[in-house]
Amino acid sequence: MAPAPKTAAPKTAAPKASVPKTTRRTAQAADTRLHIVATSRRLFLANGYVRTTIEGIAAESGVAVQTVYNSVGNKAALLSAVLDSAAAGPNAPAQVLEFMRERTREAGDLQSLLVVLADWFTEVHQRTGAVLGVIAQAAAVDADVAKLEKARALQRLTRYHEAAAAVRARGGLTSGMSDEDAAAAIWSLGHPQAYRTLVDAAGWTPEAYREWILKALAAALA
Template sequence: MAAPSKTTAPRVTRRTAQAADTRLHIVATARRLFAANGYVRTTIEGVAAESGVAVQTVYNSVGNKAALLSAVLDDAASGPNAPAQVLEFMRERTRQAPDLDALLAMLADWFVEVHQRTGTVLGVIAQAAAVDADVAKLEKARALQRLTRYHEAAAAVRERGGLTSGMTDEDAAAAIWSLGHPQAYRTLVNDAGWTPEAYREWILKALAAALA
């Protein structure tokens, strides 16, 4: 009987590593320029020049201007967890929450964490969506993506004894999405002057009330 074959991890070549580093550098440069200059005044040519690469390298590595903005959002959302994607490390955080209180506290902490990191780029996206159809599609797609992903959080809430009022997982996902919406954070913290700590206390109570 033949011995079972061993699965080996894909070999990372020097060229692959260099390409990944180049992409990270381009995205970091774009993030800085979008924040400083806004979407309209930031150009692919400017990003390329600031990154020290050819214009075609930006297109090959990341894509067009809307794709670049999308990559900047991913980078901001992942933060110190990069290169892990948000879905990966949030699943791990959810798995580690032993009970409902811990799960809701984790969600409250996450909303503060992610909104502080992504606030600037989401503001750029909101402004750009008014003048660029591709960014408008990006904004809509990301909102729906968050709603879909919160179905996993809703299921985790149910597994830990929540949703006793009869709320469905779909409704619970919508509640999490609405309460944790970036616009709510911007309005309460940036416009109304709440501290991030006050926002966290509010959303923790709101999540507990909605998902009990």
């Protein structure tokens, strides 16, 4: 008697892919952080640094006080995060250094690079001016914010060494200026205080500031 033919085992449906919990938690944490930073910015600008409290930020954000500390940190850390958010603007979540390197790479010649710098200074100062004003006031009463203000100034100076090298690579700095000196020139010409004085105090338009900074950079670096 012939053996009975073997039958194939029934196919079982593949299990549905599920989003890992860690991914969901990471996304939720990122959203919470963004919400806290946005709330902090609104309160800092409306009430000033001293009158804005962690408790008030937590209440406005609809989270526990400890969540504010866990997501961002203390008041100085919140102010730092607010500055980062303002600087990135519509380019977020990309970091400033990331997208500015891309803009620099796309500038094929010296004039194009100077335009990138002039456009950036005009763009970023309009977004960060009010936040930097809060930082300047807070630095007088909070040692952590004073350290933040100093660290950010040095950070800008360090980063402009990359811009100086890019200027040299495109035929600039023919006067013999070093990259270090060029970075200092870019830092000083594009300093936020220069923008605030010329635009906010002296009444220049952002367009007039852009034309000035472009000419000043060309004169200093070309």
